[in-house]
Amino acid sequence: MSAPDPAARVAELRRQLDDASYRYYVLDDAAIPDAEYDALLRELEGLEAAHPELAGADSPTQRVGAPPSGAFASVTHAIPMLSLGNAFSDDEVADFVQRIEQRLERSDPVFSVEPKLDGLAISLRYEDGRFVQGATRGDGATGEDVTANLRTVKAIPLALRRTDWPAVLEVRGEVYMPLAGFHRYNERMRAEGGKPLANPRNGAAGSLRQLDPRITARRPLAFYAYAVGLVEGAELPPTHSATLRQLRDWGFPVSAESRVATGLAGLLAYYRDIGERRDRLAFDIDGVVYKLDDYAGQLELGFVSRAPRWALAHKFPAQEQSTVLEAIEVNIGRTGAATPLARLTPVQVGGVEVSRATLHNADQVARLDVRVGDTVIVRRAGDVIPEIVRVVPGMRAPDAQPWQMPTVCPVCGSDLVREEGGVVWRCSGELICPAQRKEAIEHFASRRAMDIDGLGERYVEDLVDFGYVTSVADLYTLSLDDLLEMKCRGDERDGTTPDTVRAGKVATRWAENLIAAIQGSRRTTLARYLFGLGIQHVGESTAKALAEWFGDLAVIRRLPWPLFKRVPDIGSEVAHSIGQFFDQAGNQKVIDELLAGGVEITDARPPSAQLRGALGLADLLVDLEIPKLTRLRAEQLAGVFAEASALLDAPVHRFIAAGLPNDTASALETWLEDAENAGLLARCGEAIATLEKLIPEADATSAGPLEGRTVVLTGTLAAMTRDEAKSRLEALGAKSAGSVSKKTGFVVAGEAAGSKLAKAEELGIEIWDEAKLLAFLGKHE
Numbered sequence: 001m002s003a004p005d006p007a008a009r010v011a012e013l014r015r016q017l018d019d020a021s022y023r024y025y026v027l028d029d030a031a032i033p034d035a036e037y038d039a040l041l042r043e044l045e046g047l048e049a050a051h052p053e054l055a056g057a058d059s060p061t062q063r064v065g066a067p068p069s070g071a072f073a074s075v076t077h078a079i080p081m082l083s084l085g086n087a088f089s090d091d092e093v094a095d096f097v098q099r100i101e102q103r104l105e106r107s108d109p110v111f112s113v114e115p116k117l118d119g120l121a122i123s124l125r126y127e128d129g130r131f132v133q134g135a136t137r138g139d140g141a142t143g144e145d146v147t148a149n150l151r152t153v154k155a156i157p158l159a160l161r162r163t164d165w166p167a168v169l170e171v172r173g174e175v176y177m178p179l180a181g182f183h184r185y186n187e188r189m190r191a192e193g194g195k196p197l198a199n200p201r202n203g204a205a206g207s208l209r210q211l212d213p214r215i216t217a218r219r220p221l222a223f224y225a226y227a228v229g230l231v232e233g234a235e236l237p238p239t240h241s242a243t244l245r246q247l248r249d250w251g252f253p254v255s256a257e258s259r260v261a262t263g264l265a266g267l268l269a270y271y272r273d274i275g276e277r278r279d280r281l282a283f284d285i286d287g288v289v290y291k292l293d294d295y296a297g298q299l300e301l302g303f304v305s306r307a308p309r310w311a312l313a314h315k316f317p318a319q320e321q322s323t324v325l326e327a328i329e330v331n332i333g334r335t336g337a338a339t340p341l342a343r344l345t346p347v348q349v350g351g352v353e354v355s356r357a358t359l360h361n362a363d364q365v366a367r368l369d370v371r372v373g374d375t376v377i378v379r380r381a382g383d384v385i386p387e388i389v390r391v392v393p394g395m396r397a398p399d400a401q402p403w404q405m406p407t408v409c410p411v412c413g414s415d416l417v418r419e420e421g422g423v424v425w426r427c428s429g430e431l432i433c434p435a436q437r438k439e440a441i442e443h444f445a446s447r448r449a450m451d452i453d454g455l456g457e458r459y460v461e462d463l464v465d466f467g468y469v470t471s472v473a474d475l476y477t478l479s480l481d482d483l484l485e486m487k488c489r490g491d492e493r494d495g496t497t498p499d500t501v502r503a504g505k506v507a508t509r510w511a512e513n514l515i516a517a518i519q520g521s522r523r524t525t526l527a528r529y530l531f532g533l534g535i536q537h538v539g540e541s542t543a544k545a546l547a548e549w550f551g552d553l554a555v556i557r558r559l560p561w562p563l564f565k566r567v568p569d570i571g572s573e574v575a576h577s578i579g580q581f582f583d584q585a586g587n588q589k590v591i592d593e594l595l596a597g598g599v600e601i602t603d604a605r606p607p608s609a610q611l612r613g614a615l616g617l618a619d620l621l622v623d624l625e626i627p628k629l630t631r632l633r634a635e636q637l638a639g640v641f642a643e644a645s646a647l648l649d650a651p652v653h654r655f656i657a658a659g660l661p662n663d664t665a666s667a668l669e670t671w672l673e674d675a676e677n678a679g680l681l682a683r684c685g686e687a688i689a690t691l692e693k694l695i696p697e698a699d700a701t702s703a704g705p706l707e708g709r710t711v712v713l714t715g716t717l718a719a720m721t722r723d724e725a726k727s728r729l730e731a732l733g734a735k736s737a738g739s740v741s742k743k744t745g746f747v748v749a750g751e752a753a754g755s756k757l758a759k760a761e762e763l764g765i766e767i768w769d770e771a772k773l774l775a776f777l778g779k780h781e
């Protein structure tokens with residue numbers, strides 16, 4: 001094996017670094033983490049030092065940033081914008097201080113010390129106190145003119161305060177994105193399915209280099225000043241720290257964390273102090289900057305190729321690192337939300353070992369296209385959970401598969417269901433899922449549900465953690481002894497063991513009260529009970545509506561989801577989630593246990609008579625969301641087929657005979673061929689038959705004032721939905737139809753009624769406006 005060839009390695013490093021710089025500075029889309037870039041750069045510096053013949057002016061070690069992209073006009077900096085030498089260890093800082101002491105022949109020099117915010121360096125030019133031009137650093141000599149974008153950053157003054165400003169003033173500083181704004185922006189993007197920002201530095205650089213200033217204006221950018229460039233027509237103070245105060249007086253934000261520090265000890269103390277507070281700062285910092293404070297000393301020290309000798313960036317451990325994604329797991333939260341979680345080969349990030357990171361949601365996994373085995377960049381900043389920000393390109397195994405959300409909850413095995421129209425997946429085992437247990441019990445006991453006074457969050461925690469309760473049903477088997485024992489264990493764990501007679505009495509009173517509250521909750525109303533079950537999307541008013549329409553838990557728990565849509569205010573999403581809840585055997589088992597435990601619903605009654613008119617086949621077919629089957633077609637079918645089950649084995653030509661166009665008929669046939677659909681339709685048919693038997697017969701003596709009349713509703717009503725009006729009219733004996741014909745008894749025309757109203761007028765059919773409808777309904781209440 002031949003020894004590694006330094007010239008080849010140097011060439012390879014330069015290629016890699018140039019490529020990375022281009023992506024980082026020009027595309028604002030870094031491929032590798034900064035820490036890796038820094039390591040490569042150090043390796044190159046080492047090789048160039050050992051082999052001076054390999055060094056060259058075009059090496060990345062000699063250059064600042066990258067040339068402008070050409071998308072903006074270029075700006076030549078009157079005074080170049082340089083980079084900073086950097087240090088990763090205390091020893092390197094000691095060398096820096098020592099070099100300065102030797103060159104200046106003085107000990108314990110004074111430094112201005114500042115946080116190093118991670119954003120984008122810019123230069124702002126003011127003429128006669130007005131902001132005239134702003135530019136990026138670019139390659140240090142030439143930057144990009146981003147004046148229009150900078151004008152949208154509120155922290156940048158457009159005119160200077162006071163009047164003692166120089167005729168020309170260049171201010172240098174960093175545009176950055178504060179963490180709060182960054183997180184808010186990303187949360188919104190994730191909820192809307194948009195593209196989140198990889199990190200705040202990327203957010204700042206990408207936002208500022210937008211071609212449309214309106215986009216920049218919408219991004220939460222901030223600015224702080226840390227230096228001056230060209231100054232004409234005035235003297236600056238003799239030190240950097242005094243200049244910062246001057247800048248603040250002129251109206252520029254200057255970091256409140258800036259200090260003055262003396263000698264090596266002062267620098268390191270400052271570094272430690274901010275380092276400890278790094279996670280709590282409102283912005284990302286990647287280190288601190290030490291600058292010799294007096295300008296005379298700065299001038300004497302001068303520059304090396306790309307950085308001043310009088311300044312140093314002392315870096316903190318990097319907040320982004322690359323590692324391998326070993327697996328994607330799914331975490332179920334307290335409310336049942338499923339979050340994909342990355343298991344990683346452990347890696348140090350920001351000084352902490354990280355082996356897990358969030359992937360937020362299934363959409364995010366798809367957007368990043370992260371796959372098991374990929375090399376990924378993980379980011380940990382502040383007290384936020386570490387997250388995967390991107391996949392490192394070009395390192396994927398050829399057989400890596402795209403990831404998919406599992407179909408069942410990894411904790412309880414219930415179905416995982418996607419919220420309609422949302423990015424969230426949930427476990428539908430609300431009552432049995434151990435992950436959701438505490439939330440379920442707290443909700444069940446809450447005041448507007450079963451109202452168990454005294455069962456607060458803390459006791460729910462203890463009951464579950466110590467194993468006294470695994471589901472809401474277990475509450476009804478708790479004994480006084482159980483509660484006393486639990487309280488003892490809780491006190492012991494908290495280190496408070498007041499073993500006195502008085503404490504014993506207090507505990508006994510507490511336990512007795514809680515038992516009494518649990519007993520008292522046994523008799524409840526159906527609405528409270530349904531609300532207490534904690535079905536996703538079922539709030540108090542939906543629970544009330546369900547109770548009012550269906551009357552009895554025994555009925556509700558057996559209904560297939562489409563029938564829940566018969567309740568006027570329940571839409572598809574809610575109907576689905578109620579159906580999914582009752583489809584889980586585990587949830588049903590807990591309901592059985594509650595009944596066995598003596599929970600009694602005091603207001604059970606037959607289904608509402610309003611339901612009678614709402615159980616037609618046409619409505620059901622519409623609710624089933626069968627492709628191509630419009631309401632009109634559904635009504636045609638319902639006119640021929642008496643009930644749902646008759647559709648099940650009907651050959652397609654019978655659908656055509658019923659008046660369906662060929663494509664609709666075959667879409668229906670295809671839908672019915674799916675066993676799950678056929679099963680659902682059959683269940684719906686049976687449920688309708690059962691409901692019809694349960695609904696009390698209308699009083700035989702009064703056959704309903706609208707008996708024998710057909711009504712067509714059209715347009716929009718103000719006081720109620722059309723569905724609601726329809727079911728109320730049907731409760732009074734009317735039959736409803738979807739289109740106007742000679743057989744129509746009367747038409748209810750709301751706001752913006754169209755062709756149906758015209759047809760009714762043409763046929764001379766009786767027309768009711770909303771006022772007449774309301775008057776009629778009022779009279780027959």
Ligand SMILES: NC(=O)c1ccc[n+]([C@@H]2O[C@H](COP(=O)([O-])OP(=O)(O)OC[C@H]3O[C@@H](n4cnc5c(N)ncnc54)[C@H](O)[C@@H]3O)[C@@H](O)[C@H]2O)c1
Pocket residue numbers: 020021023024025030031032033034035037038064065082083084086114115116117118119120121122137173174226289313
């Ligand atoms: N990931 C990648 O692919 C990639 C590629 C290129 C560069 N980088 C990263 O970019 C950085 C190198 O860029 P650099 O040459 O600008 O060096 P630098 O960012 O380490 O230091 C110089 C910059 O610090 C900033 N700064 C912040 N606070 C300051 C203060 N108080 N006083 C003075 N300056 C302050 C200024 O923008 C200045 O231009 C490294 O962190 C490197 O990892 C990453």
Ligand SMILES: [Zn+2]
Pocket residue numbers: 332409410411412413414427428429433434435
């Ligand atoms: Zn679950």
